[in-house]
Amino acid sequence: MPRSVTANQELREKSRERILSSALEVFAEKGYEAASISDVTERAGVSRGLVTYYFTSKERLAAELLDRWLDGIAAILDLPGTADERLAGIIDGALMAAATTLPVQRLAISLMMQPATHPVFAQVEADKTVRLSQVEDAIRAIFAERGAADPAVEEMLLRATLEGVTVKMTIYPGTFPVESIRRRLHRGYNLPDPATPLPISSPPVTRLRAE
CATH class of the missing domain: 1.10.10.60 (Homeodomain-like)
Structure with missing residues (x-):
């Protein structure tokens, strides 16, 4: 049949x-x-x-993987709650995503940074420009609600910080103290300390060393 x-x-x-x-x-x-x-x-x-x-082509395979990676970032648009709760959700969500999808994170970072493949990332980013602008505006709205003098700068700084943390996690997955960094970020934004740790491996603070 x-x-x-x-x-x-x-x-x-x-x-x-x-x-x-x-x-x-x-x-x-x-x-x-x-x-x-x-x-x-x-x-x-x-x-x-x-x-x-x-x-x-191989480039189209990479583009599809990057497209999904960017879609994952856009998930913050669905976060509920107050401005503080949404900000905490963004921080925690970014750390969880980095820790649980390290192969995707490594690929994305690699394609973004290598001269030969940066155009692949740039094209995917251009195709997603409306969605990414919505993400940027959502983060800026959070900082505006919290009374920030320049929400756009705050949005860029938060994303740069979280992306920098992700880079370190991909390089030092076995020695990066995710939970300690998470709590430091919460305190830096005057958010309440998290009630429970994230359900991921998090070594104590020592030194970052590759394993």
Whole structure:
């Protein structure tokens, strides 16, 4: 019996997701430049033709992964509560995302910074400009509610801080004291101390060393 349209669609979506998951694994292990489409097809267990059907190039695979990464950032638009509660949610959400999705974070940072792949990131960012502007405006509105003199500067400083923390976490995942940094950020913004720690590994404050 022929498969239904719905069943075919589900199979296609599963294949596409398997390819993306495999691409992320390969890029994380080998680095974007060293990885090849053949590596991705082998990891995914699919034909090269199927990969190129969904993604015409390695750049398109990277662009899709970056697109999803940016969508994850945009999730802050759905945070409820007071300005202080939303700010605390942004801090905690960014730290959780960094700690639980390190391969994606490493890939995003790599593609943003390398001259050969920065245009890929720039194009994805341009395609998401409306959504990203909404994120920026949402953060600026939080700081405006809190009485900041320059909400735009505060938004940029917060994002730079959290992105810097993410970079350090990708380099030093085994020695970065996430919880201590989290509580310091809360105090720096005059937020109440978190009632419970984040459900992620967090070593004590010592020194940042690669493992």
